Amino acid sequence: MTRKRVAVAGASGYAGGEVLRHLLAHPDVEIGALTGASNAGERLGVLQPHLVPLAERVLVETNLDTLGGHDVVFLALPHGQSGAIAQQLQAQDPSTVVIDCGADFRLQDAEEWTRFYGGDHAGTWPYGLPELPGQREQLRGATRIAVPGCYPTVSTLTLAPAIAAGIVEPDVVVVAASGTSGAGKAAKPHLLGSEVMGNASAYAVGGSHRHTPEITQNLTGVLAEATGRKVTVSFTPLLVPMPRGILATCSARVVDGVTADDVRETYVKAYADEPFVHVLPDGLWPQTKSVTGSNAVHVQATLDEAARRLVAVGAVDNLAKGTAGAAVQCMNLALGLDEGTGLTTIGLAP
Numbered sequence: 037m038t039r040k041r042v043a044v045a046g047a048s049g050y051a052g053g054e055v056l057r058h059l060l061a062h063p064d065v066e067i068g069a070l071t072g073a074s075n076a077g078e079r080l081g082v083l084q085p086h087l088v089p090l091a092e093r094v095l096v097e098t099n100l101d102t103l104g105g106h107d108v109v110f111l112a113l114p115h116g117q118s119g120a121i122a123q124q125l126q127a128q129d130p131s132t133v134v135i136d137c138g139a140d141f142r143l144q145d146a147e148e149w150t151r152f153y154g155g156d157h158a159g160t161w162p163y164g165l166p167e168l169p170g171q172r173e174q175l176r177g178a179t180r181i182a183v184p185g186c187y188p189t190v191s192t193l194t195l196a197p198a199i200a201a202g203i204v205e206p207d208v209v210v211v212a213a214s215g216t217s218g219a220g221k222a223a224k225p226h227l228l229g230s231e232v233m234g235n236a237s238a239y240a241v242g243g244s245h246r247h248t249p250e251i252t253q254n255l256t257g258v259l260a261e262a263t264g265r266k267v268t269v270s271f272t273p274l275l276v277p278m279p280r281g282i283l284a285t286c287s288a289r290v291v292d293g294v295t296a297d298d299v300r301e302t303y304v305k306a307y308a309d310e311p312f313v314h315v316l317p318d319g320l321w322p323q324t325k326s327v328t329g330s331n332a333v334h335v336q337a338t339l340d341e342a343a344r345r346l347v348a349v350g351a352v353d354n355l356a357k358g359t360a361g362a363a364v365q366c367m368n369l370a371l372g373l374d375e376g377t378g379l380t381t382i383g384l385a386p
């Protein structure tokens with residue numbers, strides 16, 4: 037096939053850089069415009085020295101003139117910045133595939149958007165988590181895709197089998213530890229090395245994190261429709277001193293009669309045909325380093341018999357399957373390519 041011409045907006049940031057790292061390994065694309073904001077005019081090699089083949093490329097401004105005319109445009113911009121440019125791109129050419137790595141188009145409920153993000157809701161696009169029931173079909177041939185948040189990706193995939201199978205009450209607890217790249221590249225006081233190194237801290241405690249409604253939306257979506265219930269999610273994020281990765285520990289009360297074998301069978305069966313979700317062998321528990329740089333999510337689950345709770349743990353690389361890998365997986369579906377083109381399940385060790 038003719039190679040698709042792809043632009044990346046926000047190429048100086050963490051997510052944009054990781055999209056480019058993935059695209060450089062993709063045989064069916066040609067990298068077009070690379071845009072930034074404060075760094076427009078700078079060479080990419082100065083900002084993203086690991087992207088050696090693109091070192092001499094110069095960042096241009098983020099607008100319709102620079103991003104128009106491509107087959108695919110990835111938006112890796114701060115929240116609230118995608119709506120206007122996405123609208124312009126699709127007005128210019130409705131066949132352009134626009135893939136938003138930000139949160140602007142993820143939520144279905146406009147009120148929830150305003151409550152957690154502020155401002156007006158830009159709209160709702162097909163949600164880029166193909167592993168959700170029925171979702172892969174929504175993404176094939178799509179021209180607009182909302183890439184999930186990093187915490188929602190791992191939390192959803194870690195809990196969805198149990199919720200869908202009805203082996204737990206729809207009332208879940210997620211405590212997830214993230215590396216610092218999840219917060220982006222822009223300087224923030226709580227991300228200074230002296231604050232982060234040798235430290236672990238909780239933040240956005242008490243249901244205030246903006247990923248809470250997204251996890252709730254996803255898990256409610258997999259709950260059997262007939263129940264007519266909504267999943268309740270208590271989500272607590274933790275910041276830990278590592279550059280990449282999220283480890284999510286999830287739990288929920290199991291319904292009467294559920295055994296440890298039921299839990300294992302539920303998870304093994306749910307992900308038997310999923311190329312990027314790996315249920316670890318019995319007794320092995322996910323760790324972030326095993327998924328570093330890879331598009332895999334590692335999952336394990338068991339029954340805490342005394343507490344009658346499911347305990348499920350998931351690991352993801354927030355920048356890979358948690359953002360850029362998912363974005364490329366979705367692009368593949370949108371373009372009718374093999375879903376795994378340019379992606380790997382192989383992590384780094386040690």
Ligand SMILES: NC(=O)C1=CN([C@@H]2O[C@H](COP(=O)(O)OP(=O)(O)OC[C@H]3O[C@@H](n4cnc5c(N)ncnc54)[C@H](OP(=O)(O)O)[C@@H]3O)[C@@H](O)[C@H]2O)C=CC1
Nearest residue numbers: 046048049050051072073074075112113138218220221222
């Ligand atoms: N980091 C992560 O793990 C994840 C990030 N995401 C999402 O990806 C998006 C980007 O995040 P991330 O890469 O971490 O953030 P960064 O802060 O690292 O990068 C932000 C990028 O956006 C550009 N930018 C900033 N302001 C504007 C603006 N007003 N108009 C156009 N471009 C602008 C910056 O350009 P410049 O540097 O030139 O100023 C930079 O390229 C966010 O929406 C985030 O939610 C999603 C999942 C996970």
Ligand SMILES: CC(=O)N[C@@H](CCC(=O)OP(=O)(O)O)C(=O)O
Nearest residue numbers: 139184185186214215216218219
């Ligand atoms: C460690 C850290 O700060 N993580 C970020 C979330 C990660 C992210 O990028 O989420 P979006 O895709 O929705 O932007 C946070 O908690 O705000």
